[in-house]
Amino acid sequence: MRPGVQVRPVAPADLEGLVELCLTARAESTVGAQLCSADGDRLRVQLGTLLAVQGGQALVGLLDGELAGLLLGRVVGPGPFTDDVSLHVEALYVRPSTRRRGLGHALLGGALTLAEEAGASELYAVHLPGARGVQRFFARLGFAPAAAHRVVATSTLQRRLAGEHVRPGGGRRGAHGLEDLIARRRQVRSETQSGPVDLRELHGTDVPAAGRGQGTGRSSISRQVSRAVASRRDAESSSTIS
Missing domain, CATH: 3.40.630.30 (Gcn5-related N-acetyltransferase (GNAT))
Incomplete structure (x- = not known):
C-alpha cells in the first residue's frame, strides 16, 4: 500500500x-x-x-x-x-x-x-x-x-403482463396459435391436389361463399399468417418467459 x-x-x-x-x-x-x-x-x-x-x-x-x-x-x-x-x-x-x-x-x-x-x-x-x-x-x-x-420498471412489467391477451377458448395468442395456423395451411396445400378446399376447416369459422375459391383462399391464408407472425413478434419482444 x-x-x-x-x-x-x-x-x-x-x-x-x-x-x-x-x-x-x-x-x-x-x-x-x-x-x-x-x-x-x-x-x-x-x-x-x-x-x-x-x-x-x-x-x-x-x-x-x-x-x-x-x-x-x-x-x-x-x-x-x-x-x-x-x-x-x-x-x-x-x-x-x-x-x-x-x-x-x-x-x-x-x-x-x-x-x-x-x-x-x-x-x-x-x-x-x-x-x-x-x-x-x-x-x-x-x-x-x-x-x-x-432491468425493468415494475410499472412496465405490470403493463406488459396485463397485455397478454387470452382468447375466449382459453388459448394465448403467440407461438402456439401460429404453429396451428401453419399446420392447417400445410394440410390445405396437400388437399388442394385432390379436391376443393373448405376454408371453414382452415380458419375454424364460417366464410362468405365468395371467399371459398382457391385464389381468394390463399390470399386470406397469407393475411392470417402475416397477422399471426406480427402477434408472435409482439409477444416475444415483450417477454421471453411465460
Whole structure:
C-alpha cells in the first residue's frame, strides 16, 4: 500500500462523508439513477441498512487522512442452491482528484481480506453500464464476465403482463396459435391436389361463399399468417418467459 493510503471498515463518524461521496459518484455517472438515490436522507437510511443486514460490508479509503474512496458489498451464501460463499462488490468509487494513487487497488485488497475472513471463494463486481474505465480496471485484475443482467420498471412489467391477451377458448395468442395456423395451411396445400378446399376447416369459422375459391383462399391464408407472425413478434419482444 502506498504512503498516505489507508483502508478500513466504515465507522459511524464516516456516514456523512460516505453520503457525500455517493452523491459525487452519482453526479459523475451518466446513469446516476442506477447508482444511488439523489436524496441524502434516504442514502443515510440505505447505508445504515446495508451495514445492519447480515453480510453487509462497507470500506472507506483515506488519502492523507481524507475520505477519498468507498467499497460497498455483501457476503452471499451459502444458500438453498449452493454451498459456495462469495463476496459481491456492489460499488467501488474513488474521488477523481485522488485517482492513480493506488486507492482502488487498496480498496479491493480490503475486499479480498473480507472475502477470506468470510470463507468466500469468489468475488463478484458490479459496474455500471458505460463505465469503461472501471471495466478495464477490473479486467486488469483478473475479473471476467460472469452473467448479463436485465432491468425493468415494475410499472412496465405490470403493463406488459396485463397485455397478454387470452382468447375466449382459453388459448394465448403467440407461438402456439401460429404453429396451428401453419399446420392447417400445410394440410390445405396437400388437399388442394385432390379436391376443393373448405376454408371453414382452415380458419375454424364460417366464410362468405365468395371467399371459398382457391385464389381468394390463399390470399386470406397469407393475411392470417402475416397477422399471426406480427402477434408472435409482439409477444416475444415483450417477454421471453411465460
